Amino acid sequence: MNLVLESAGGRAAGADRPRNHQYVPALRLLLTRLRDQQAVLLSALVASTRVSGLSEAERTLVKGPRKLAEVDDIEQLRLEITSAQGRVGLPTGASKEGNNRKRIQLRLDVPGYGLDDAAQLAADLAAPSAVTTGQPVKAYGLPEAKDLLDALIGVEIRTVAGRPNTVLEVRVAHVLVKTDRSPDGQVVDIGEVQRGLDKLAEHGSVRVTVDELGHRSAFVGAVLATLPGARFTGSPAEVTFDEPSGDEVAEDLHFGELDAVAKVKVRTEQAKLRKLLARGATSAVCALCGDQYPLTFLIAAHIKKRAICTDQERRDLLHVAMLACSFGCDSLYELGWVTVDQHGIVQTRSGDSFPEGIFRNRLLHLQGRGCAAHSVDSEPYFAWHRMTVFAPSDSQV
Structure with a gap:
């Protein structure tokens, strides 16, 4: 999948501001939100018409694959992409660098998005997620993914098929999950769980499928089903969520307030x-x-x-x-x-x-x-x- 960021430039006739004058913050924001989507940056290259005759190697700014979830400093990555642009297209020996706000192309692999999902990815990147803003999901008051996973460390949870999964460790962007086939643990991106929470909060239900919840959909579905008011239903399976009413919360003292889920080991x-x-x-x-x-x-x-x-x-x-x-x-x-x-x-x-x-x-x-x-x-x-x-x-x- 390709994402193109248009170049910054001069002010067009009648325009109040130069073209794409927020190039740098826009690139920073895109990289941040792509990291939240657990995207892999395969490469970044200059895609302007003026240098289209150059080989791809000569236009490449960043070589991949780079797992954005493992990038702690997005600003440093942004600097790599923009600073490398200044030499692209310049003659050998040129003393002065050129424009570093060129039209660029990011080649990406984004879990859960196929070649026909460009419009959906664009829409998802356009809207700030709970992970991007650092705020908990507001609809239904659900916890953030990391807090929920922290609460599940050492707790055996069951997938819809009844297979046991146990969270062994929660890291910055990944969680280590023990299964029957992987007793030492498999790595799962926390972003997959967060996207599941976002969808559950928005729609009240989410299908336990790869298309809907990513490649570890069974584990993500099991995590979502631990929430108070959540349960597996239907075939193919869905996790459905009903926000407890005031009376139900009072009756179900086991859970207290929903935000407490992450603080009490969901027990x-x-x-x-x-x-x-x-x-x-x-x-x-x-x-x-x-x-x-x-x-x-x-x-x-x-x-x-x-x-x-x-x-x-x-x-x-x-x-x-x-x-x-x-x-x-x-x-x-x-x-x-x-x-x-x-x-x-x-x-x-x-x-x-x-x-x-x-x-x-x-x-x-x-x-x-x-x-x-x-x-x-x-x-x-x-x-x-x-x-x-x-x-x-x-x-x-």
Whole structure:
């Protein structure tokens, strides 16, 4: 795909200002917005008529490919492009450089845009995105992509096909994502997630396709589906989003305000949910070990991982979550070292092979205890945990 920036020049008859007098800020802005689109700059060259007889090598200003998402200093790149123009077309040995505001052509590869999408790309570049302005998406109050991904570090989320993805690390422009095929992580551009958020905020739904969400559409769709009010629907799959009403937000204390999603690991607004599970008391019993703690030392833990709960399950707060102490029970359950069987009894992985110590003692202490959170209504969530998280593997015992 080619993008052409016309040259700056003299003032035409009747014009108030010289032609394209904002050449430099326009180029800077274009490069910035192309970076937000995760574009790859294949090359930049002078495209004016006067030098059209020169070879492409003689007209080239910047050689690629250059991944703009990895360019921290856009102004430096802009300077490379403009300063190199002054020598193009000059005779050998010329002492004075020529115009550095020439007509230029940027050859680009932009994810999600094909050869027939030039008009759409032009429209998208013309309108400032949430990433460009540095402001959060205003429609529905959705978080920015980086904040949402930061909140998901270490949380397993499921694609519409049920495949697990885990965010390992969030960098300046990329996120490292663990999958079954790539346990060490694959790089995904944060801009793909931001564009998905923008489209979801604008339209209320977005198709989970490469054309709509880019080459990592499955992962992006899974991230979008973690938002409160978002869910997978239809075939082919879409992520649909309904902004919770005031009553729904009050009912769904799990989420609090939407902007809090990025601050609470997209799991729970802890203070409110703890209070709800404790029925307003200032202290409560850990559902697993049975010990009494002040609420500060209890975590509102999801029995079934929140990321793959349906919207209805997320709102079933009294049954999908339980209070687990921060003295080990929460981590042991989350990591699959303990679970609860269909009779409400805590089961643990075998600790017999471990030397004497706190870890082994903790497992032995929990084994066979009754779980205070188990009921007919919560059993389906515990069943999910038994089958998907606790399922024993030789490498973990």
